[in-house]
Amino acid sequence: MPLPLEHPPISDEVTLSRYPFLPQSGPWIQSLAQKEGIDLDTLIDGDFMEETRRRGRLRLVESISNQGGVDAVAMRDIHTPEGRVLESFSFTYSRLVACACENEVILSRWAQAEAERSEVLLAVDEGAIEDVAKTYLSKVNFTVSPRGKKVWQIGLSDFIELVPGITGARWRLPNQDINDGWISLRDEDSYSSQAKLARILRERVKSEIFEDAKKKTANLNEDLVLRLAEATTIITGLMNQRSSEVMELTGAIVEDWPPCMKKAVAELEQGVNVNHFGRLFLASMARVIGLPVEACVGFFHNAPDFSQETTSYQVSHVYDREYTPAGCGKLKLNARCAVLPGENSLCDQPWLDHPLKYLKSQQRRRSRETQVVEDSSDTRDDS
Numbered sequence: 318m319p320l321p322l323e324h325p326p327i328s329d330e331v332t333l334s335r336y337p338f339l340p341q342s343g344p345w346i347q348s349l350a351q352k353e354g355i356d357l358d359t360l361i362d363g364d365f366m367e368e369t370r371r372r373g374r375l376r377l378v379e380s381i382s383n384q385g386g387v388d389a390v391a392m393r394d395i396h397t398p399e400g401r402v403l404e405s406f407s408f409t410y411s412r413l414v415a416c417a418c419e420n421e422v423i424l425s426r427w428a429q430a431e432a433e434r435s436e437v438l439l440a441v442d443e444g445a446i447e448d449v450a451k452t453y454l455s456k457v458n459f460t461v462s463p464r465g466k467k468v469w470q471i472g473l474s475d476f477i478e479l480v481p482g483i484t485g486a487r488w489r490l491p492n493q494d495i496n497d498g499w500i501s502l503r504d505e506d507s508y509s510s511q512a513k514l515a516r517i518l519r520e521r522v523k524s525e526i527f528e529d530a531k532k533k534t535a536n537l538n539e540d541l542v543l544r545l546a547e548a549t550t551i552i553t554g555l556m557n558q559r560s561s562e563v564m565e566l567t568g569a570i571v572e573d574w575p576p577c578m579k580k581a582v583a584e585l586e587q588g589v590n591v592n593h594f595g596r597l598f599l600a601s602m603a604r605v606i607g608l609p610v611e612a613c614v615g616f617f618h619n620a621p622d623f624s625q626e627t628t629s630y631q632v633s634h635v636y637d638r639e640y641t642p643a644g645c646g647k648l649k650l651n652a653r654c655a656v657l658p659g660e661n662s663l664c665d666q667p668w669l670d671h672p673l674k675y676l677k678s679q680q681r682r683r684s685r686e687t688q689v690v691e692d693s694s695d696t697r698d699d700s
């Protein structure tokens with residue numbers, strides 16, 4: 318479903334700076350740059366933009382290290398001109414650095430964090446949510462409940478396109494109120510209709526921020542990339558450090574994990590939306606190899622739809638019911654095998670039809686190697 322061709326005009330400067338990724342914010346930020354005398358050189362090197370750059374770097378660092386998106390709270394009062402400059406240009410700066418990292422994983426993580434931040438804000442921003450929704454959804458409307466609360470409705474095609482990235486039974490189509498091509502986002506005590514609309518918008522906001530940044534990356538020149546090298550080195554280093562921390566979660570045993578398990582962990586860590594089959598496989602592998610529930614939940618922290626409560630419940634369910642991991646045949650059918658023929662000699666073995674056989678084989682190899690080392694050490698001691 319294409320995005321609406323016409324965007325509702327937004328003139329409120331607080332909204333434009335709070336959601337700087339909006340298409341309506343671009344021209345406003347440009348006019349603000351002219352008014353304040355902020356050009357690219359000033360943004361990158363100017364003394365009076367140091368605080369803005371710090372906030373921009375923070376936005377990026379949080380997107381890699383924080384669970385739950387960029388801190389939604391602005392560093393300065395956004396109702397002041399200075400606060401609006403800080404918010405909008407820190408976004409511009411963080412996008413510039415994210416693009417200059419020339420790494421799609423970093424770009425995706427940053428887009429995800431900015432989208433999560435917008436969800437937190439939109440869930441309570443009654444003044445802006447309608448305009449933001451009309452910017453990103455082809456059909457949006459609301460009715461008023463007997464309790465006087467807005468019940469948002471969106472077009473069926475928007476819903477079908479956006480909810481596959483969201484887990485949980487409440488988002489499945491058979492559980493919706495559908496009427497004449499509209500889906501009503503039911504108001505629940507613990508999940509308001511507006512919060513649900515904000516959750517759906519997060520999906521579209523992330524993909525729009527990500528696609529826009531990818532285009533900007535393609536247009537970066539080398540000089541600019543080099544000027545931003547200090548900031549990009551910090552961000553890239555942080556990203557590498559986080560990835561290895563997760564991989565080392567269970568110590569040396571990680572080396573024994575089959576490639577399909579490593580792939581699931583790495584993709585979740587990078588914010589990729591691993592399919593249901595892949596998630597179930599990972600949780601059941603984690604159970605079988607004896608990882609604690611909390612460690613398994615930790616694998617999902619960067620998943621696009623992560624919720625501590627829901628994930629803990631689902632992982633506990635897998636542990637309690639003692640689910641066993643799927644075999645290689647099913648993993649291949651569900652696009653969760655990580656190798657092609659010829660890429661991994663162990664996976665190529667005719668008897669290798671289950672990831673646990675891979676793990677067992679690796680453990681036996683390791684134990685044989687340890688034995689050889691011990692034997693040779695004993696020989697040396699005896700002589």
Ligand code: SF4
Pocket residue numbers: 575576577578644645648649653654655656664669670671672675
């Ligand atoms: S062949 Fe089996 S063990 Fe190896 S990566 Fe594929 S699914 Fe995993």
